[in-house]
Amino acid sequence: MILLEKDLKLLNEFIRDEQYIPIKNLMFVFGVSEKTIRNSISTLNVYLEKYNSKIVAKRGEGYYLRTSNKQEIINNINNETAESFISSSDLSKNIFKVLIEETQYIRLEELCDVFYVSRSKISSVLSTLKEDIKPYGLELKTKPHYGLKIIGSELGKRLAIANLLTQEAYLNDKNDISFIESIIISEMKKRKGECSDIVLQNIIYHIKIMMKRVSEQHPIDIPAEHIMDDSLEYEISKAILRKIETLMEVNLHPSEYIYVYSHIIGQLFLTDYLTELEISDSKINMIIDSFLEKIESMYDVSLWMDQELRTGLLIHLRQLLGRITKDIHLKNPILHDIKKQFAFAFSLAVLLAEKVNSIYKCQLTDDDIAYITMHIGLALERGFKKADEREFKRIAIICTTGQGTAQLLKFKIEQTFPRAHHIQHFALYNQEDVINFNPDIIFSTVPVNIPNIPIEVISPFFTDEEQRKLLDEKAKVKNQYIIDKYFSKDIFYSNLECDNKHEAITKMCDLIGKTGITPTNFEELCIRREKLASTAFGNQIALVHPIELCSEVTKIGVGILKKPVNWSGVPVKIIFTIAQAKSTETRDLLLFIQKLVHNKELMIQINSINSFEEFKNLIIANSEHL
Numbered sequence: 001m002i003l004l005e006k007d008l009k010l011l012n013e014f015i016r017d018e019q020y021i022p023i024k025n026l027m028f029v030f031g032v033s034e035k036t037i038r039n040s041i042s043t044l045n046v047y048l049e050k051y052n053s054k055i056v057a058k059r060g061e062g063y064y065l066r067t068s069n070k071q072e073i074i075n076n077i078n079n080e081t082a083e084s085f086i087s088s089s090d091l092s093k094n095i096f097k098v099l100i101e102e103t104q105y106i107r108l109e110e111l112c113d114v115f116y117v118s119r120s121k122i123s124s125v126l127s128t129l130k131e132d133i134k135p136y137g138l139e140l141k142t143k144p145h146y147g148l149k150i151i152g153s154e155l156g157k158r159l160a161i162a163n164l165l166t167q168e169a170y171l172n173d174k175n176d177i178s179f180i181e182s183i184i185i186s187e188m189k190k191r192k193g194e195c196s197d198i199v200l201q202n203i204i205y206h207i208k209i210m211m212k213r214v215s216e217q218h219p220i221d222i223p224a225e226h227i228m229d230d231s232l233e234y235e236i237s238k239a240i241l242r243k244i245e246t247l248m249e250v251n252l253h254p255s256e257y258i259y260v261y262s263h264i265i266g267q268l269f270l271t272d273y274l275t276e277l278e279i280s281d282s283k284i285n286m287i288i289d290s291f292l293e294k295i296e297s298m299y300d301v302s303l304w305m306d307q308e309l310r311t312g313l314l315i316h317l318r319q320l321l322g323r324i325t326k327d328i329h330l331k332n333p334i335l336h337d338i339k340k341q342f343a344f345a346f347s348l349a350v351l352l353a354e355k356v357n358s359i360y361k362c363q364l365t366d367d368d369i370a371y372i373t374m375h376i377g378l379a380l381e382r383g384f385k386k387a388d389e390r391e392f393k394r395i396a397i398i399c400t401t402g403q404g405t406a407q408l409l410k411f412k413i414e415q416t417f418p419r420a421h422h423i424q425h426f427a428l429y430n431q432e433d434v435i436n437f438n439p440d441i442i443f444s445t446v447p448v449n450i451p452n453i454p455i456e457v458i459s460p461f462f463t464d465e466e467q468r469k470l471l472d473e474k475a476k477v478k479n480q481y482i483i484d485k486y487f488s489k490d491i492f493y494s495n496l497e498c499d500n501k502h503e504a505i506t507k508m509c510d511l512i513g514k515t516g517i518t519p520t521n522f523e524e525l526c527i528r529r530e531k532l533a534s535t536a537f538g539n540q541i542a543l544v545h546p547i548e549l550c551s552e553v554t555k556i557g558v559g560i561l562k563k564p565v566n567w568s569g570v571p572v573k574i575i576f577t578i579a580q581a582k583s584t585e586t587r588d589l590l591l592f593i594q595k596l597v598h599n600k601e602l603m604i605q606i607n608s609i610n611s612f613e614e615f616k617n618l619i620i621a622n623s624e625h626l
């Protein structure tokens with residue numbers, strides 16, 4: 001029996017969770033209707049019969065995998081070949097692979113038989129495929145009584161293969177060309193051709209595509225324009241291909257040399273080539289300066305002193321600009337994880353991308369922006385670590401139960417706050433010395449009244465429970481402050497009915513616009529931001545916000561949709577609409593939202609609430625996880 005990928009993912013969810021799972025949780029996690037979940041469970045139960053297992057329901061609790069053969073199920077799933085499962089999301093790419101490798105027409109019925117899906121499903125997927133291959137100058141041609149095939153230039157076909165199919169999906173054991181990788185690395189090292197690992201893998205894939213297409217009698221025809229015969233890139237291209245010709249006993253057409261050269265020159269980063277394209281370090285540094293100035297102005301985030309960030313961005317942007325001048329964009333295999341884990345850093349990276357787009361008249365993709373995000377995300381982590389080190393540098397202890405207990409208490413506080421530079425014990429009567437010590441916080445075993453300094457009354461033994469309670473209370477106070485200041489009942493909307501992303505953005509912008517804090521073009525600014533990169537960040541969350549600061553005060557609207565909408569290819573059920581004003585607290589707010597949207601269990605609970613009070617109470621109750 002053939003399982004769809006969505007059914008396999010659902011089965012894995014039951015395998016991981018050994019308790020009953022409420023159907024509403026499954027609906028949220030997979031972004032589908034109750035009917036779809038029930039249909040998948042029915043399919044899985046047929047599949048599980050051979051394991052004497054079944055997914056059972058219990059009223060009021062949900063569904064559970066009842067089995068005594070869990071390990072056997074896991075082993076068999078892991079041992080299945082990739083062809084045993086059809087990915088509904090990647091069906092278009094699977095069909096593309098069949099069509100791109102076939103020179104003759106293929107009938108629709110043949111595709112139905114290959115993929116075990118209906119004619120209507122195939123027709124629907126082909127509509128998507130037509131749009132996917134258009135950017136490469138390719139066309140899906142249909143001929144009555146014959147079928148369909150992809151037509152277009154060989155260059156377009158190779159570029160489409162590189163961008164639509166992974167190496168694992170396209171290359172196979174029938175044509176073992178794995179040795180090509182070692183040839184490429186060896187020849188580049190000999191001539192000191194430098195590039196990042198991601199770029200190197202991209203070059204390797206393009207050359208492997210070339211060799212596979214050549215072996216299948218699909219040569220390329222490219223005019224020899226703009227070739228610099230004496231360039232290092234062309235020298236590397238020739239060395240690689242001559243070695244390949246010798247080992248594979250083939251003679252490659254000169255056009256194949258140009259094809260490889262065109263990819264290498266777009267991805268090695270040499271001073272002469274970059275100068276020709278007007279890509280100078282001074283120009284890139286100007287872009288970085290502009291970016292650093294903007295994020296400091298908008299979010300009070302100062303990264304000017306982080307030399308590691310500047311160096312990383314300089315090297316990365318050199319490489320990136322070298323690629324995009326050749327319209328080469330790399331796929332980022334962990335794009336969705338980056339957006340989910342580094343939501344704030346991704347938002348900052350979009351600002352840098354906007355500057356690059358403006359100066360170089362290009363359009364960076366979400367994948368390009370995600371690579372930039374990693375540099376910014378690491379810089380933020382370094383910055384926040386330093387900020388953490390500034391917390392509680394000086395701690396005063398007032399303990400009235402004797403010197404021995406005071407020393408034990410000091411030891412426990414040192415363990416709890418290892419970054420504190422100065423921890424000192426004071427007698428109760430000597431409060432003037434406490435004030436002169438200028439502590440960040442006072443821990444006292446008895447109530448004391450010292451103005452303008454935070455005081456925590458604890459037991460002489462500062463128990464684990466007290467330590468946990470202290471940290472929880474601090475988190476609750478902070479979250480209570482954020483909720484009260486930035487969220488409100490009049491911009492909270494549950495059971496919102498929308499048919500698509502654009503309608504959802506319009507309704508949320510209208511909702512927050514009624515408060516009078518945003519300009520009349522607020523929606524337009526949000527759409528401009530959306531065009532730069534999707535604001536869907538995983539866990540069915542979208543963070544809609546304008547491309548620039550434009551609000552009188554910072555407020556966040558919350559919209560919980562009645563049913564998920566398609567948001568640039570992923571389902572979205574909960575929308576946070578952020579109207580930002582310049583504030584020194586904005587960074588902390590956005591980091592709070594980042595933690596919020598990353599918490600899947602909390603998002604499932606938010607999905608089910610109907611009022612602002614429920615929302616507020618839920619956030620406060622979960623403060624320890626934020």
